[in-house]
Amino acid sequence: MTDMLRAPAEVKYADELDWLESIDTGPKPFSWRLSPRMVRLFVLGSERADGLDRPVAQKWFGDRSFVERSIVTLASDRGLLLIGDPGTGKSWLAELLAAAISRNSTLVVQGTAGTTEDHIKYSWNVSMVIAKGQSPDSLIPSPIMTAMQRGVIGRFEELTRTTSDVQDALISILSEKYVSIPELKDDSINTVFAQPGFSIIATANSRDRGVNDLSSALKRRFNFVRIPVVTNKKSEAEIVRFRTVELLRRHEIELDVPPTLLDILLQSFADLRTAAASATSDDEKLESSLSTAEQIGVLEDAILHSQFFGDRSLRADTLARSLVGSLARRSPEDLAILNKYWHGTVEKRSKQEAGEWEGFLSGGREAIATLS
Missing domain, CATH: 1.20.920 (Histone Acetyltransferase; Chain A)
Structure with missing residues (x-):
């Protein structure tokens, strides 16, 4: 951690996650590293009634129901969309959830006006393509495709900052759970299927309404969790x-x-x-x-x-x-x-x-x- 300006949550809290995993006896969906109860405990912290040998600090401050609904959504086959005003902790909650569930919160696509379909599917190593042609070795998977292959959580920040073409590319990923690679002719390698445990946590700024609104088709693929501004x-x-x-x-x-x-x-x-x-x-x-x-x-x-x-x-x-x-x-x-x-x-x-x-x-x- 001393060599990182900002360590991701799974590195920062590695010792705590290791300990929680060692005492976790609850059922775990898919390839999850922690059970849903332990994920909630990691995010919201422990209480005396939990009867743990060591305390677990609270890392996200908000209503317990928001965290529980987020965890339940990720245990299903639907994507999770955290929406709210800037500074309400959406990205931090997404990072904590990905760290607890997959021990990897770094498979992130940052949505901007310049984000393209390649950023959420795949691109090519141009020099390798020129030398050897298009092949699995010259393919550069996006963070989302990597998450699909590993069966872990992928993250998409500021979804409404991206254009409708980019948003539409998510629809097939969230519904069909695979990405086709037509450039590869071999039927055995030209489709990447999502492994069990794959899901997407997206965030959206409610102040960006009207910039690039989500289509009704994409909205149906997400469960919405609205994170309010903390006023207490x-x-x-x-x-x-x-x-x-x-x-x-x-x-x-x-x-x-x-x-x-x-x-x-x-x-x-x-x-x-x-x-x-x-x-x-x-x-x-x-x-x-x-x-x-x-x-x-x-x-x-x-x-x-x-x-x-x-x-x-x-x-x-x-x-x-x-x-x-x-x-x-x-x-x-x-x-x-x-x-x-x-x-x-x-x-x-x-x-x-x-x-x-x-x-x-x-x-x-x-x-x-x-x-x-």
């Missing part, structure tokens, strides 16, 4: 703390995040979400989705700034400058919204509650003035 402050605080601990460990930083500053961060995002919900036009909303992931990004920015350019202690004014710098993406629209929030809400709180809110007020004002 307790759950959101747990997520931010969990990710912050990982961040500090990765950067080898010894720092305690003051609970009062974490409360200010959570309250600020809650206030800005409320303002966005009551806005009557897009110009009155921040371009940011104000997701939990963006909160973590703001906190990471503030921690690293304090570490490299401060006295290595997190302060309210630094947090405020990081928040403004991260959320002010449009000028003058976003700056005007943040300026209104600072003068209408933060200033009021600094007078009523004082403490860290005063430093947060001054740091935010300074940042807004610098960007204006």
Whole structure:
């Protein structure tokens, strides 16, 4: 792990997965490495009632029913589509599920406007084709085809960012469970059949609605699980703390995040979400989705700034400058919204509650003035 900037879940939690596999006595569908109950336990963490010899940390924070429905879907012959706003943990949940079920979460296709059918089926090694012609040796399988051959989970990120031609190529894979290779003439090798255990976890951004909508035929091949934005402050605080601990460990930083500053961060995002919900036009909303992931990004920015350019202690004014710098993406629209929030809400709180809110007020004002 020390040689990886970001280790995949199956590497990061390899010891835990090995242990869970060694004590797992439950029935396992197909080629699954863990039973459905153990997959859920790996993702959501253990409880005292589980009676385990060692605790299992919670890795994804959300409703238990979302995880259970996802696991049940993957145990069937249908694909799983995780849909929700940016920053709701769709990709992280997909990675954890693939790691627990297949011990491989890296068979991923990243959907973009430039994604082609080759990215989900196969392509060719041009130099080998020129030298020896088209053969199984010159074939380059896509991550999805590799998942089919191995009987494991393949992942497709940002499905609605891809064109309809690419999406249509998934229909036959999800329904027929094979890929034809007409360039290979031998009937024994020109079709790749999916092995038991193969499935696809796709993610889609609900804010991309209208970009490349899914066809009704493709929708029927997926079970939808909608992941809502976390609005419960307790759950959101747990997520931010969990990710912050990982961040500090990765950067080898010894720092305690003051609970009062974490409360200010959570309250600020809650206030800005409320303002966005009551806005009557897009110009009155921040371009940011104000997701939990963006909160973590703001906190990471503030921690690293304090570490490299401060006295290595997190302060309210630094947090405020990081928040403004991260959320002010449009000028003058976003700056005007943040300026209104600072003068209408933060200033009021600094007078009523004082403490860290005063430093947060001054740091935010300074940042807004610098960007204006």
